[in-house]
Amino acid sequence: MPRTRRRAVLAGLALCLAATTVACSSDTDKNSASGPVEIEYWAWSPAQPVVDKFNATHTDIKVKFVKQADLPTTATGLRNAAAAGSKIPCLMQNFGDVPALLSEGLLSDVTDYMKPAESKFKPASLVGAQVQGKYYGIPTGTGPTxxxxxxxxxxxxxxxxxxxxxxxxxxxxxxxxxxxxxxxxxxxxxxxxxxxxxxxxxxxxxxxxxxxxxxxxxxxxxxxxxxxxxxxxxxxxxxxxxxxxxxxxxxxxxxxxxxxxxxxxxxxxxxxxxxxxxxxxxxxxxxxxxxxxxxxxxAHGNALLVPKGCQHPKEASEVGIWMNTSKDGIDATYDKATGSYAWPGAMPDPSPWIDAAVPQKLFGSHRPQAKAVINKASASGVDNWLVGPxxxxxxxxxxxxxxxxxxxxxxxxxxxxxxxxxxxxxxxxxxxxxxx
Missing domain, CATH: 3.40.190.10 (Periplasmic binding protein-like II)
Structure with a gap:
């Protein structure tokens, strides 16, 4: 690629800063003319209860959960689907940092759908889903340290x-x-x-x-x-x-x-x-x-991914936002075996779920102070970390x-x-x- 052309690509496509092999997304939303839109969701974590709760509370979008074996299998599956140009899911559990995955041409630009919802998220959680101000996934945040x-x-x-x-x-x-x-x-x-x-x-x-x-x-x-x-x-x-x-x-x-x-x-x-x-x-x-x-x-966070090639990025974004910012979505992650929930790392106020995150015996007489420590850690998270291609x-x-x-x-x-x-x-x- 001539240098002038490469510089134009660098400026115009933000952090898709690799040379000719990098493709940034420019998907257009393709909505179903009739009936609910189906979103396929790939994850290796036990997400079926969350999917069931979403489907029970929504009529215009239905989510189909496709259980994956593990992180490497999920990553390989998406790369294979992207190479084939078919059977691409619309939502995925994250298996890498957004800038690096974007540099592979794997992610959709969902800025138009995320921007109106930014106030629902903890500010520090937004960074992990962005590349130079544009969103290529739905922020999930991270656990408090x-x-x-x-x-x-x-x-x-x-x-x-x-x-x-x-x-x-x-x-x-x-x-x-x-x-x-x-x-x-x-x-x-x-x-x-x-x-x-x-x-x-x-x-x-x-x-x-x-x-x-x-x-x-x-x-x-x-x-x-x-x-x-x-x-x-x-x-x-x-x-x-x-x-x-x-x-x-x-x-x-x-x-x-x-x-x-x-x-x-x-x-x-x-x-x-x-x-x-x-x-x-x-x-x-x-x-x-x-x-x-x-x-x-x-507090370097991550994102629920919306892959490039997804036919319904608007609906996929709606599902992801619900999963990470709604009380119903977080409550549906409850694990009976541990008595805890998936940590609501994107939520501005995670306090309703903190007590369940603290085991009964580990801290002995110091358990009562755990909530304040965890709440402070969560509120004080910073994410300046940028990952290159x-x-x-x-x-x-x-x-x-x-x-x-x-x-x-x-x-x-x-x-x-x-x-x-x-x-x-x-x-x-x-x-x-x-x-x-």
């Missing part, structure tokens, strides 16, 4: 409850002589780094004019790396893998690791499997960066770099420097305009 600490161990050794990340480092130094690690940094999971940068208000990708800008060495990234470097250098963290979940839970239950950044979706699992430390844990506010002027928690490959490289950093083979600063070069080189190799 807070910390739970083994208060019994903190009290046993007289260690103050941490309020900042510097306090976490200090707590780690105080606990280390007793054979206790302050946190766990799994070697395959760089989410702690991403979450710290998001909490600080940073991002690695941004858009400058008609090009991507890549900045892994932003002040927010460097501040996050410095915290992690101190934790690693001083031997204050464990490196237990998430790949063997039962072994990980058993390790947490030993009292040898005492601080867990967490969210509501993880609590029931801890309640069911902690034996020795049940009732010893306390929910606390997520530690903040020293000197932060505003309390913040990372090559993030799938970048994340795989990040995992490799992270594994080396947590085992002290490289520094976290070197991780950032290596990722800067890798990401820029990869974008340029793909013919995508980039500046750094």
């Amino acid at each position: 807070f910390m739970m600490i083994n208060r019994a161990i903190y009290d046993k050794y007289g260690v103050p409850v941490p309020k900042t990340w510097d306090d976490v480092i200090a707590a780690g130094k105080a606990l280390k002589p007793h054979g206790v690690q302050v946190m766990n940094l799994a070697g395959e999971d760089p989410s702690t780094l991403v979450n710290l940068i998001t909490q600080a208000g940073g991002t690695w990708y941004s858009v400058q004019n008609d090009s991507w800008k890549v900045d892994f060495l932003s002040p927010e990234s460097v501040a996050a790396a410095n915290i992690l470097q101190q934790l690693a250098d001083n031997g204050l963290v464990a490196n237990q893998t998430y790949q063997d979940r039962p072994a990980l839970i058993a390790y947490f239950d030993e009292g040898k690791m005492v601080s867990l950044p967490t969210s509501t979706w993880q609590l029931t699992n801890y309640e069911l499997h902690f034996k020795k430390t049940i009732g010893h844990w306390e929910p606390i506010d997520l530690p903040q960066f020293a000197g932060a002027t505003k309390f913040a928690t990372p 090559n993030y799938t490959g970048v994340f795989k490289e990040l995992q490799d770099q992270w594994a080396q950093a947590v085992t002290k083979k490289i520094t976290f600063r070197q991780l950032l420097e290596n990722m800067q070069k890798f990401t820029v080189d990869d974008l340029q190799a793909k013919g995508i305009s980039v500046t750094n």
Whole structure:
């Protein structure tokens, strides 16, 4: 593609910033002339009760739930359907970040249907469904991020409850002589780094004019790396893998690791499997960066997807908005086995569902304070995180770099420097305009 033509594409199609292989959506709504419009919904989570509730309360749209085996199967199924140009669903559970999926040409522009409904959503939840101000899905938000600490161990050794990340480092130094690690940094999971940068208000990708800008060495990234470097250098963290979940839970239950950044979706699992430390844990506010002027928690959300090729994007959007912002939609997610609901991450006020999200025994005498901690975390969520069109490959490289950093083979600063070069080189190799 000639450079002048490519620049026109970059400017006109927002963040569909790849070269000739990228197709942005421009679907037109095709409504049925008679009878209700049928929307096919693909998901691997147990969504049938939600679909049944929608169908029972709506006459002009009917949803057909097509259960998927898992996330990879769903992703492959949509890509195959898109390639064939047939049997494309109109609504899907999310399997990736919106900008990356848009760069593949997989998503419909649903801005016209989402804009009138924006007030129904928590503002922070909107970002994850957008690409440069346009919507390519229905915001789902994310769970609130807070910390739970083994208060019994903190009290046993007289260690103050941490309020900042510097306090976490200090707590780690105080606990280390007793054979206790302050946190766990799994070697395959760089989410702690991403979450710290998001909490600080940073991002690695941004858009400058008609090009991507890549900045892994932003002040927010460097501040996050410095915290992690101190934790690693001083031997204050464990490196237990998430790949063997039962072994990980058993390790947490030993009292040898005492601080867990967490969210509501993880609590029931801890309640069911902690034996020795049940009732010893306390929910606390997520530690903040020293000197932060505003309390913040990372809240990079996502979206219910409306695939490109959907014949009824207007109706699909209506269904998605109902699922994520209506009381009926959230109530229909109730799980009898756990007594909880799917977290209403897009709702401005999730308080009606908080109590059900808190297990009865996990926090013992500290359970009454959980609602305030969770509500504060939810209200303080920030999402500055922007994902670029090559993030799938970048994340795989990040995992490799992270594994080396947590085992002290490289520094976290070197991780950032290596990722800067890798990401820029990869974008340029793909013919995508980039500046750094």
